[in-house]
Each structure stands twice: as structure tokens, then as C-alpha cells.
Amino acid sequence: MSIPPRISVKAMQQCDIAIIGAGVQALTLVLHLLKKRPQWRKRIVVFDPHGCWLARWSHQFAAQEIPHLRSPAVHHPHPDPFALRRFAEGRPNELFPPYDLPSTQLFEDFCREAIAEFQLEQRLIAAAVTELIPPQRGQRKFCLTLHNGQQWQAKRVVLATNQTQRQLPDWLEQIEASYPSDRLCHSDRVDLRKLHLQGEKIVIVGGGLSTGHLALGAIARQAQVTIVAxxxxxxKLFDADAGWLGPKYLKGFAAETDWQKRHQMILKARNGGSLTPAVMTQLRRAERQDKVTLKPNCQIQAAHWQGNHWQLHCDNGEILQGDRLWLATGSRFDVTAEPLLTRVMERYPQPIVNGLPILDEYLRWQGCDLFLMGGLAALQLGPTARNIFGARLACDRLVPALTKSSLQRIYQANTCSGVSA
Known part of the structure; x- marks a missing residue:
């Protein structure tokens, strides 16, 4: 997507609601807000360094050549649950079985139409927020500093970047020899479109869907691939059981009052990386054709760069060799590693459980009008918080909190009150 921003940063330095990030989470929120309050368009400003909606999402899907989404067609940013199905009526071949998974292009075109329908290109500023200063005692407004030095004030802020921290193996720090930067990459830095891999040996570490997409892309470029998991x-069809996409499991999750137990429920539900049956079938076929080697129950203990290739020592005594090493080892959410929240945490300390903050029932940071979306809200929303469905769950809480004056008054009267479940 390349929808240019149309707000001049000089034209407006005050806003009611500032949203940081212009990805799927932010898009879902803005669409739901404007469906509820169409007249609020000019009260909302979205900040994103890429300058267009869904830029990071679009890049990642294109870079890994992901053909379709993992979530079904009923999960999308638009407030009308059937909007994507209607949009796809003339493109039935772009809904993949078994649950009508939309193609990447279909989903992107649909989002582009929704952005145009709600005139959202006019609410986006191409700028990175580098500092977020919370209101001081007796004040109501946040101060947002942009990368260009501009400063904005906002009564309410929503952090919707869904930013994760890479999970990297311990042996990475023990590599002594220098090596070309393109020979060891995290999966989010691999862009298949730019690579010529014919005849190369690629070793991919990880057992999730990113591993599958990268492996299939490398195989298509005549590389020999080894996957170590x-x-x-x-x-699994989805990254969490389908029971989490409705009240089946969410009801019990909401009833649990022990935050540590909630965190354990999240970990158990996601249970690490997984491959869809369709991708696994393609990998098995490639394995029979000797294009890929699958090595489950295998962990790398040490990696050595030997002049022009990697030598990888595994815990089973095996030694693997490869020209490139790609790490699809997953990511995690950690509120303490989010630089934009440093000042907020100093001013309004929060209980944190394994990197996740304990927010109030409206996903609000206790003590100020800062709201979180995405994986950082998982203790309230459950294991799908980072996904499209999680964005819709978040909107069920955020939209009332942002639009109902009664909730705002209740909150202001009980600032710094006890955390609710």
C-alpha cells in the first residue's frame, strides 16, 4: 500500500486522540471509532514513520511471499463483519479452503477500499513518535515528540504498534568470527524478492509459519533447504485453537482472576510456532523430492563462520553446513522494552506479569488515558490479542472507553484505583 499522508504537521499540533502506529490494529480501531462517531474524523491523528497504512504488514507479506492470511474472511478491520465476503463476491478464487482464508492481495485491496471509504489517508502523519510524555499531576494532555522535533499534545493516546522483541538463541552471542550481514538474518529481515539463491544451502531455525514460507520461497529459487526445529x-490451522475465536475459551479466561494463571493460559493456547496443514503438505512433498531436509527435535548448540559458509553443531552430535542462516525463532511482547513507555512507567508504575502490563478492563494504563492494543493487551484479551480477531476484541473495549463520556467521568473520578480484571 502506498497511500500518501495529507496532514501537514504544521497545520495541527493539538488532537483529542493520538494513535501511534498505522497497522492492522490501528486501522481496526479507527474504522470502528468512525463507524460509531463519524463526526470524530478530525479529532483523530495517526502517526506512523512509513507514511502509509499497513506498510509494515504489506512489506512482511510481500517479502515472505505469503499467499493468503491464516485467519478466515470474517476477521478483518472493517466494523461490518460481512464486508470482506461481499467484497470478494467477484473473486471467489481468492478465498482459500477450508475457512475462506483471503488472499494477501484480496485483503490488501479490501483494506484499501475501507481506507478510502472512511477517508483515513487524511488522518495519517508520516512521522515516528520518539518520546511519549504522560500528563503531570493536575494536567490532562500527553506530549508526543516526533522524529523531526515537532511536538503534539493529545488528551488520549492509543499505542497500536504491536511491536515485538525478537527471541534469539543463546549461541548467537558466542559467534566469534565476523561474517557478512546477509549470511545470518532474523526472518523479519529476509526479503525473498531480492535474493538469488540457486545452488545455495539455506538453514532455517524454527518451526513456525514464517519458517514454512521462507523455506518454500528458497526452494522455489532452487536452493537446498534444511529446517531445524x-x-x-x-x-494447526490457526496459531491458537479456534475455541479462542469466540466465547468457548474466552469466558473461562475472563473469569480467571490470577494474572499469572492467565499468562500460562496464553502460553498454553499459542504453544509455540506451528505450520498450517497446507504448508506442511508442500514441505513434505519437497522433502520427498530431496529439496528440503526436516530436522525436528534438533537444537543448534554452536555456530561457526568458516570463511564462506556456516558450520552448525547440533545437540545430537550432527554438524550441518549452510551458506545462509535464517532465524525464525519467534518473538515476544515485553512492555519494559518499549521505549515509548519509559516515561509512562516512571510516572505511573504498573504491575507487570512476564512482560505484560495489567491494564484496566478498557485496556487503559492505570492513572492516565493511555490505551494499549495488540499483544501487550493479552492479559485482558487472551492469546489472540496480537491478531486481527484480537483487534476486534480490543475495539469492543476501546470504543466505549473513548466515546462514552460516562466512562471517562468514572475513570477520572477513580484515577489510580485498584486494577480490575
């Missing part, structure tokens, strides 16, 4: 490969 610490456990047996898991096949």
Missing part, C-alpha cells in the same frame, strides 16, 4: 513440527 527444537521439537516435532506442529500442524
Amino acid at each position: 527444537r521439537r516435532p513440527f506442529q500442524e
